[in-house]
Amino acid sequence: MSVVRMKPLIETIVQALVDHPEAVLVTSVEDEQTITYKLSVHKEDIGKVIGKQGRTIHAIRTVVYAAAARQPKRVIVQVNEEG
Amino acid sequence: MKEVTATAATVDEAVQLALQQLGVSRDRAEIIVLEKGRKGLFGIFGSKPAVVKAKLIADPVEEAELFLKNVVKQMGATAVEIEKQQNGNQVTFMITGEQVGLLIGKHGQTLNSLQLLTQLVANRYAKEYVSIIVDAENYRERRKKALIQLAQKLAEKAIKTGKEIKLEPLPAHERKIIHTALANNEKVTTYSVGEEPRRYVVISPIK
Numbered sequence: 001m002s003v004v005r006m007k008p009l010i011e012t013i014v015q016a017l018v019d020h021p022e023a024v025l026v027t028s029v030e031d032e033q034t035i036t037y038k039l040s041v042h043k044e045d046i047g048k049v050i051g052k053q054g055r056t057i058h059a060i061r062t063v064v065y066a067a068a069a070r071q072p073k074r075v076i077v078q079v080n081e082e083g
Numbered sequence: 084m085k086e087v088t089a090t091a092a093t094v095d096e097a098v099q100l101a102l103q104q105l106g107v108s109r110d111r112a113e114i115i116v117l118e119k120g121r122k123g124l125f126g127i128f129g130s131k132p133a134v135v136k137a138k139l140i141a142d143p144v145e146e147a148e149l150f151l152k153n154v155v156k157q158m159g160a161t162a163v164e165i166e167k168q169q170n171g172n173q174v175t176f177m178i179t180g181e182q183v184g185l186l187i188g189k190h191g192q193t194l195n196s197l198q199l200l201t202q203l204v205a206n207r208y209a210k211e212y213v214s215i216i217v218d219a220e221n222y223r224e225r226r227k228k229a230l231i232q233l234a235q236k237l238a239e240k241a242i243k244t245g246k247e248i249k250l251e252p253l254p255a256h257e258r259k260i261i262h263t264a265l266a267n268n269e270k271v272t273t274y275s276v277g278e279e280p281r282r283y284v285v286i287s288p289i290k
Contacts, residue, residue: 004158005157009157013200016200016207017204017207053280054280059196059197059199063154063197
């Protein structure tokens with residue numbers, strides 16, 4: 001099993017869903033127990049990333065959390081809603 | 084998106100050349116004529132070559148497959164195989180290998196999320212709606228059997244107790260399996276309640 005890196009995983013998923021892949025930016029903040037990944041996308045793409053009733057962001061989180069299951073720290077994915 | 088520009092004596096030749104460079108047939112590329120070209124006097128004086136631009140039209144199924152492969156690999160499941168089956172507008176990606184547990188998740192929730200995302204990617208490029216199924220080690224068939232069994236067991240319980248039974252929230256295609264399994268049971272009716280993604284089936288005894 002290779003080392004699973006969350007940032008490229010989030011980027012791969014999100015870039016494939018949006019109209020402005022070049023505007024996708026993932027930053028992370030780490031504390032003792034958690035790593036929070038903050039996702040910024042182009043303003044026009046915010047709706048695409050969240051999806052109807054939050055379905056898309058829910059699916060993105062489910063996939064990322066599954067990949068992070070073997071990591072010692074809890075992982076959180078946040079969407080920057082200001083674009 | 085991949086594109087090439089080609090120059091030749093005529094537009095037709097330039098198009099052929101561009102398609103060759105892209106390695107696709109005519110229906111897979113969008114052609115833009117930049118210069119029509121001119122033969123010139125005696126084909127020598129004042130001639131101008133034709134220039135065309137050819138853009139590759141993305142294939143929804145190929146894009147979906149590429150996306151799924153990339154995501155699965157980056158999730159850490161590097162030793163799996165993905166096989167594609169296409170039946171009209173329905174495409175099934177069957178994942179096999181030792182690490183599929185990671186991709187299936189509790190009650191298939193990871194698999195369902197992968198399916199939703201792959202479906203979104205495919206339909207970004209599709210003219211006609213493409214339905215995507217992502218399966219792993221026949222999980223869908225096993226899950227279906229388990230849901231039918233559960234439906235029958237709970238229907239019996241509902242009849243016996245005379246009380247409605249609420250199931251756990253399920254995705255739409257799994258709720259349908261429950262409804263279908265009990266459609267011919269005259270002693271119960273089924274309906275769904277709540278908002279996605281927490282919508283659930285209720286099995287109700289007919290009094």
